[in-house]
Amino acid sequence: MPKKKLLQADYILAWDNAPEIISQGEIVIEDSLITYIGPRLERREKDFEEIIKGRDNLIMPGFINTHTHAAMSLFRGYADDMALMDWLNNKIWPAEAKLRKEDIYWGTMLAIAEMLRGGTTCFADMYFHMDEAARACLESGIRASLAQGLTGLDKIKGMAGLKEGSSLVRNWHNKGDGRITVMLGPHAPYTCPPDYLQKVLEKAADLDVPIHIHLAETRAEVKECLSKYGKTPVELMEEIGLLDHRVLAAHCVHLTEKEIEILAEKETAIAHNPGSNLKLGSGTAPVAKLLEKGVPVGLGTDSAASNNNLDMLEEMRLAALLPKGLLENPTVVPAETALKMATINGADALFLSNEVGILKKGAKADLIMFNLNQPHFYPRHNILAHLVYSARSADINLVMVNGTVLMSDGELLTIDEERVFFEAQLRATRLVY
Numbered sequence: 001m002p003k004k005k006l007l008q009a010d011y012i013l014a015w016d017n018a019p020e021i022i023s024q025g026e027i028v029i030e031d032s033l034i035t036y037i038g039p040r041l042e043r044r045e046k047d048f049e050e051i052i053k054g055r056d057n058l059i060m061p062g063f064i065n066t067h068t069h070a071a072m073s074l075f076r077g078y079a080d081d082m083a084l085m086d087w088l089n090n091k092i093w094p095a096e097a098k099l100r101k102e103d104i105y106w107g108t109m110l111a112i113a114e115m116l117r118g119g120t121t122c123f124a125d126m127y128f129h130m131d132e133a134a135r136a137c138l139e140s141g142i143r144a145s146l147a148q149g150l151t152g153l154d155k156i157k158g159m160a161g162l163k164e165g166s167s168l169v170r171n172w173h174n175k176g177d178g179r180i181t182v183m184l185g186p187h188a189p190y191t192c193p194p195d196y197l198q199k200v201l202e203k204a205a206d207l208d209v210p211i212h213i214h215l216a217e218t219r220a221e222v223k224e225c226l227s228k229y230g231k232t233p234v235e236l237m238e239e240i241g242l243l244d245h246r247v248l249a250a251h252c253v254h255l256t257e258k259e260i261e262i263l264a265e266k267e268t269a270i271a272h273n274p275g276s277n278l279k280l281g282s283g284t285a286p287v288a289k290l291l292e293k294g295v296p297v298g299l300g301t302d303s304a305a306s307n308n309n310l311d312m313l314e315e316m317r318l319a320a321l322l323p324k325g326l327l328e329n330p331t332v333v334p335a336e337t338a339l340k341m342a343t344i345n346g347a348d349a350l351f352l353s354n355e356v357g358i359l360k361k362g363a364k365a366d367l368i369m370f371n372l373n374q375p376h377f378y379p380r381h382n383i384l385a386h387l388v389y390s391a392r393s394a395d396i397n398l399v400m401v402n403g404t405v406l407m408s409d410g411e412l413l414t415i416d417e418e419r420v421f422f423e424a425q426l427r428a429t430r431l432v433y
């Protein structure tokens with residue numbers, strides 16, 4: 001007998017080509033899958049091991065954070081208001097040199113606690129000692145796509161990293177009831193020369209996993225790439241053949257028209273990180289144009305060291321507001337599009353289309369519930385707009401991943417937060433002194 005759960009709510013956000021709010025709806029979950037979503041039917045309570053009734057609540061797909069470095073939560077507030085390269089060279093990289101394996105586990109746990117509280121049910125991570133991050137995902141119950149961060153400036157280190165990244169694939173891909181998937185993570189064109197990227201590409205094809213890379217994040221990166229290779233970062237990636245593979249490219253802030261065309265043609269997935277790009281003064285990605293060309297753009301927070309939180313509601317709002325202000329056009333990136341970027345597009349970007357990011361029969365039960373009994377949810381003219389422009393992460397009272405409740409009534413059920421806070425503080429202090 002499969003374990004069945006019944007979730008009822010006053011509103012359920014379903015999405016079949018267009019968003020649809022099901023009033024007085026219900027969802028049936030068997031093991032990890034949604035087997036029914038629609039209006040309420042006659043049911044026998046005894047058929048269900050768990051029944052959740054969300055009066056004045058809304059159920060929607062969990063958010064998908066398409067780019068972060070979870071364990072960098074340990075550096076939150078350590079170095080702020082600095083330019084990217086100064087920040088990396090003089091603060092982050094020296095502190096990272098002191099990281100031990102267990103630090104990654106606790107830093108990732110801190111990030112997962114924050115993400116679950118904010119309604120994130122799946123995230124794409126790139127960092128070091130990723131076995132530890134995988135362990136944190138396995139234990140906490142969250143879904144993740146993990147990549148060992150690779151750099152190829154030093155040949156020996158580069159090859160050792162590639163070996164480690166490959167064994168992460170072999171040891172963790174599709175583990176945790178399929179919740180954990182793995183990509184290869186060459187850090188960026190400025191830390192991975194073309195011949196190294198070629199090797200990573202061959203390995204990714206061999207292992208049949210996608211690639212997660214930082215691309216065209218700052219103007220300085222583009223300038224360096226042009227002077228070194230006579231090509232912009234996206235053109236260089238195209239020349240190497242990287243974009244013929246499944247690629248998740250983070251940032252893509254500084255793009256030419258030609259590069260936008262290339263990304264559209266190659267269907268490269270993009271992780272748009274408006275908060276981090278703003279805070280590091282990197283600029284703003286041409287999101288409206290990318291979306292117009294049909295590029296799958298998801299949303300990411302980047303790390304808590306450059307954001308400084310992992311709140312997808314905030315990213316969603318920024319993604320909707322920024323282009324409106326920049327282009328002096330309030331019709332670009334409407335609420336519906338921003339919501340799609342945080343869910344459906346996120347799933348596309350992580351190559352998990354139709355599995356997550358959407359509530360429908362056959363999809364994984366990764367969902368969140370908002371308590372709408374709050375002043376900022378009234379009047380109920382347009383709940384979809386409320387989710388983007390008014391909702392707060394504190395409104396989220398239930399989080400489910402793969403059919404398992406991970407947060408209920410504001411309590412995390414799989415994470416001992418007090419212990420996580422203690423360990424994170426202890427380790428973060430050691431890293432910066």
Ligand SMILES: [Zn+2]
Pocket residue numbers: 067068069214250302303
């Ligand atoms: Zn990043």
